Amino acid sequence: MSATSATSATSATARRPVVLIAEELSDATLDVLGDDFEIRHCDGADRSVLLPALADVDALLVRSATKVDAEALAAAPRLKVVARAGVGLDNVDVRAATQAGVMVVNAPQSNIISAAEHAIALLLAVARHVPAADASLRAGEWKRSRFGGVELYDKTLGVLGLGRIGVLVAQRLAAFGMKVVAYDPYVQPGRAAQMGVRLAPLEELLEVADAITVHLPKTAETLGLVGEAQLATMKPGALIVNAARGGIIDEHALYVALKEGRLGGAGIDVFTTEPCTDSPLLELPNVVATPHLGASTAEAQEKAGVAVARSVRLALAGELVPDA
Numbered sequence: 001m002s003a004t005s006a007t008s009a010t011s012a013t014a015r016r017p018v019v020l021i022a023e024e025l026s027d028a029t030l031d032v033l034g035d036d037f038e039i040r041h042c043d044g045a046d047r048s049v050l051l052p053a054l055a056d057v058d059a060l061l062v063r064s065a066t067k068v069d070a071e072a073l074a075a076a077p078r079l080k081v082v083a084r085a086g087v088g089l090d091n092v093d094v095r096a097a098t099q100a101g102v103m104v105v106n107a108p109q110s111n112i113i114s115a116a117e118h119a120i121a122l123l124l125a126v127a128r129h130v131p132a133a134d135a136s137l138r139a140g141e142w143k144r145s146r147f148g149g150v151e152l153y154d155k156t157l158g159v160l161g162l163g164r165i166g167v168l169v170a171q172r173l174a175a176f177g178m179k180v181v182a183y184d185p186y187v188q189p190g191r192a193a194q195m196g197v198r199l200a201p202l203e204e205l206l207e208v209a210d211a212i213t214v215h216l217p218k219t220a221e222t223l224g225l226v227g228e229a230q231l232a233t234m235k236p237g238a239l240i241v242n243a244a245r246g247g248i249i250d251e252h253a254l255y256v257a258l259k260e261g262r263l264g265g266a267g268i269d270v271f272t273t274e275p276c277t278d279s280p281l282l283e284l285p286n287v288v289a290t291p292h293l294g295a296s297t298a299e300a301q302e303k304a305g306v307a308v309a310r311s312v313r314l315a316l317a318g319e320l321v322p323d324a
């Protein structure tokens with residue numbers, strides 16, 4: 001065999017980097033990855049499937065159901081990049097990844113509009129009892145007096161976390177005629193004022209808001225930030241929405257406040273443990289709940305998939321991955 005044919009035989013059999021897609025991602029993700037990688041799929045939520053599947057992978061793509069912790073990283077000796085097709089990184093142990101020399105990328109802009117719109121959908125659905133009224137009508141009832149609601153106009157909205165999504169929600173609900181107060185110690189008051197938002201301490205926000213919406217990351221500081229004591233200071237009949245992460249509002253304390261009629265209602269997209277089909281919150285008529293659907297739009301999933309696929313291509317080529 002000549003030197004030339006030996007070289008081409010080697011390149012023909014050269015190992016393509018292995019990309020493991022551990023959750024359902026958009027077709028656009030695969031389009032961007034193309035044929036340069038060996039693409040595999042697995043159910044990342046099932047540890048008995050995930051851990052062995054990691055043995056020879058170069059890149060791992062996940063949404064929020066796959067826990068990329070120290071154990072998972074140890075099971076992936078070739079891993080170079082973990083790509084989170086979405087915003088929150090609370091399911092990825094970034095510190096352990098960094099120690100293992102594994103890059104972590106996410107898609108921080110991809111689903112923010114979808115998440116903001118979903119939070120607003122939940123707030124409107126709670127304020128006007130949309131799901132309960134729909135179920136009642138489908139059951140053959142015509143009960144107009146049972147489903148009296150409240151207007152958002154001229155009410156005060158409290159935004160916990162004035163980041164990308166919090167700002168989008170504030171802007172959109174300001175257009176509904178709501179006054180917006182926000183709690184976010186990392187935002188300059190001048191920047192908030194430019195958006196027509198008044199910053200306030202958490203204690204004050206809880207007391208003045210007619211509706212509160214949570215847009216915080218899940219961290220050691222935010223877990224349980226809205227607990228029994230905080231819920232007790234909210235206005236009677238106030239509404240609360242959490243489309244950020246389960247556990248930022250204490251679920252049991254919220255259940256009690258709603259059950260006792262101290263709060264008007266809650267819109268919940270996220271739960272402390274997911275999947276969740278047996279939360280006591282789901283038994284309450286003044287709760288509207290969805291199964292973590294904030295980012296579940298065609299647009300958001302396309303943007304997330306394209307963003308992480310591009311980052312994975314760059315990372316596996318050893319190139320700089322720009323901030324998304």
Ligand code: NAD
Nearest residue numbers: 087088115161162163164165184186217221243244294295
């Ligand atoms: P972001 O980083 O742009 O904004 C978060 C804001 O929270 C920042 O302004 C930050 O200063 C503030 N913050 C952080 N710690 C705080 C603390 N201890 N007290 C008060 N403020 C604090 O993030 P984002 O894009 O707005 O997303 C927010 C969260 O929403 C994500 O971390 C993710 O968990 C969640 N999310 C959920 C869905 C969904 O499907 N339901 C979709 C997208 C994002």
Ligand code: MLT
Nearest residue numbers: 063064086087088111295
């Ligand atoms: C996110 O943080 O991006 C959301 O929770 C959406 C998702 O996990 O898909």
